[in-house]
Amino acid sequence: MGIDLNFDANREKVGEENGVAVWGPVDPPERLGVHGTHVAVDYDACVADGACLEDCPVDVFTWVDTPGHPESDRKVEPTREDQCIDCMLCVDICPVDAIDVDASRQ
Template sequence: MAIDPSFDESREVVDSHNGHDVWGPVDEPETLGIHGTHVAVDFDVCIEDGACVEDCPVDVFEWVDTPGHPESERKADPVNEIQCIDCMLCVDVCPVDAIDVDSSR
């Protein structure tokens, strides 16, 4: 299941992590929510493929450990989402559609 592109309307910010918002619900380790706002990664969908981390031309993403999560034990965290240039490459290469980039957010 892909990230909900209107998550900012249907979810609430429940925390912050590495300088970005975390949109709930969160119930660790199984439910981790969506990390980021402009560049949003659904941690519950992310499978640690790594294409976004490798292909991002401005290094928006860094790996973060998520032990015990059923999809993968590492996620691509948008810790540098402020650097995003809206190229959409991360959205295009993600095999599970876990990423949304929205310049209006």
């Protein structure tokens, strides 16, 4: 199952990590929520194949450690989501639909 496209309405913002908004529920290490707002990554769906990080033309993503998560021990975080050019490549390339980019959420 991919990211909830209405996460900002359906989830509560529970804090920030590395300057990136985190939307709950969060219960580490199994549930890590959605990270980001304009560029959002569902950490619970992300399998960390790295395609978005490798292919992003403006380097929006960085690796962060998520030890103990059932899908992977690291995730891509939209650390520089303010640099996003809305090309949607990350959305198109994600094999599990864990990413959403929405220009109305900034």
